[in-house]
Amino acid sequence: MFFKDVVWTPDDPILGLFDIFKKDPRQDKVNLIVGVYKDAEGNTPILESVKLAEKYLFENEKSKAYLGISGSVEYCELVKRLVLGNDHDLIKEGCVEAIQTPGGSGALRLAADFLYENNPKAKIHLSDPTWDNHANVFHHAGLEIAYYPYYDTETKGIKFDELISYLKKVPNGDVVLFHACCHNPTGTDLNEEQWKEISRLSSKKKFLVFFDFAYQGMGDSMEEDSFAIRIFAEENRAFMAAYSCSKNFAIYNERTGALVISAEKPEHARNVMSQLKLCARGNYSNPPSHGAAVVTTVLKIPEIRSLWKQELIAMCGRIKTYRQIFVDTLKNYGSKRDFSFITKQKGMFSYSSLSHEQVMKLREDYGVYMLLSGRINIASLNHHNLDRVCTSIVDVLSDGEG
Ligand code: LMR
Numbered sequence: 001m002f003f004k005d006v007v008w009t010p011d012d013p014i015l016g017l018f019d020i021f022k023k024d025p026r027q028d029k030v031n032l033i034v035g036v037y038k039d040a041e042g043n044t045p046i047l048e049s050v051k052l053a054e055k056y057l058f059e060n061e062k063s064k065a066y067l068g069i070s071g072s073v074e075y076c077e078l079v080k081r082l083v084l085g086n087d088h089d090l091i092k093e094g095c096v097e098a099i100q101t102p103g104g105s106g107a108l109r110l111a112a113d114f115l116y117e118n119n120p121k122a123k124i125h126l127s128d129p130t131w132d133n134h135a136n137v138f139h140h141a142g143l144e145i146a147y148y149p150y151y152d153t154e155t156k157g158i159k160f161d162e163l164i165s166y167l168k169k170v171p172n173g174d175v176v177l178f179h180a181c182c183h184n185p186t187g188t189d190l191n192e193e194q195w196k197e198i199s200r201l202s203s204k205k206k207f208l209v210f211f212d213f214a215y216q217g218m219g220d221s222m223e224e225d226s227f228a229i230r231i232f233a234e235e236n237r238a239f240m241a242a243y244s245c246s247k248n249f250a251i252y253n254e255r256t257g258a259l260v261i262s263a264e265k266p267e268h269a270r271n272v273m274s275q276l277k278l279c280a281r282g283n284y285s286n287p288p289s290h291g292a293a294v295v296t297t298v299l300k301i302p303e304i305r306s307l308w309k310q311e312l313i314a315m316c317g318r319i320k321t322y323r324q325i326f327v328d329t330l331k332n333y334g335s336k337r338d339f340s341f342i343t344k345q346k347g348m349f350s351y352s353s354l355s356h357e358q359v360m361k362l363r364e365d366y367g368v369y370m371l372l373s374g375r376i377n378i379a380s381l382n383h384h385n386l387d388r389v390c391t392s393i394v395d396v397l398s399d400g401e402g
Contacts, residue, residue: 012132013372014033017033024369026367028367030389033370033380036379037218042384044252048311049298050294053295054294070280071289072296075296076099082216082222083241088233090262096260097260097270099273102287107243110259112137112141117275125148126177127148128147129150148166151183171207174207176208180213181226182346184348185351186349187342187349195228208238208240211240211241211242213244240261241261243257256294323342327339327340330393349377352370360372366395
């Protein structure tokens with residue numbers, strides 16, 4: 001009998017938990033789960049700039065014929081420039097290629113398939129902790145996974161010395177995945193000096209660096225958030241980056257991303273691209289068009305581009321403001337725990353330092369949902385739910401910590 005030996009597997013820790021949340025009948029439940037921007041009213045609006053681009057496309061788009069395997073050439077060129085800046089030497093020299101993918105996750109998986117095809121013995125090294133889905137993506141491509149020391153739960157900073165010692169021992173040919181900015185789930189990024197040190201070390205070692213770049217513009221700004229990659233590209237010509245437009249263009253369900261690769265020489269880049277196209281063709285054939293067409297239109301029409309920049313700054317600013325409001329409100333409700341570290345974290349997420357037990361109690365007794373790791377989507381906080389979230393956390397903490 002078919003399927004009789006298939007075993008049940010638990011829900012995804014992020015999207016699966018959201019499904020559980022949706023079924024919770026409590027009216028006052030609060031969703032701090034998925035990494036999606038929300039405005040002050042708790043909505044995830046379509047940006048005005050995106051609406052304008054869609055209007056333009058509605059009036060001007062001529063065909064829904066397939067894109068090529070690597071997607072829209074124009075979009076890929078624009079993404080390269082978002083990642084490395086206009087006029088980067090590596091781009092001018094023809095060392096950088098990009099392939100449009102279904103979201104940033106599609107870029108991660110495409111890279112994983114390519115890595116496994118071309119070097120099945122390569123291990124991928126992930127930060128401890130990392131995005132809950134990373135291991136799933138790389139495991140399904142067949143890659144072996146290891147974890148490098150990253151977040152220090154005591155200091156709420158980075159275990160930088162341990163990280164450097166670990167990197168010194170990474171075997172040649174392995175791949176190290178870094179979050180280029182807005183580390184998911186901790187919100188704790190390396191600083192400029194630390195990135196420089198890692199970049200110098202990588203130039204001497206022979207592991208490949210792979211950046212997950214899903215939050216450009218959500219941490220500080222488009223330019224500042226690309227610091228890691230740009231500093232890295234000064235000393236290292238070969239690297240990969242999985243890019244997502246989901247968050248910075250708020251087009252989550254359009255699945256719009258790209259895999260950017262930079263190689264020592266143009267012919268290397270060309271060869272890698274040929275392999276990536278083979279992997280893409282064997283997986284999803286060619287990418288969906290609409291999201292990339294929207295991004296291209298936003299970036300190409302100067303008035304729409306400047307409106308988008310303002311909207312991005314507003315999203316980023318609201319999250320920053322709410323970090324401080326969250327910390328202050330917890331204090332005002334009498335939290336004995338110092339949460340001020342949350343204001344130093346970057347991007348959508350805060351690693352709250354709440355334990356599994358506290359997270360479960362918040363979920364079961366108060367209907368406040370966050371990831372089991374204690375990750376909170378700060379963008380989900382607003383004036384309707386802030387008091388409820390903060391009083392619940394303070395209650396749960398005072399139960400356990402007196
Ligand atoms: C998240 O981390 O919440 C987002 O990246 C959404 C997802 O797919 O997990």
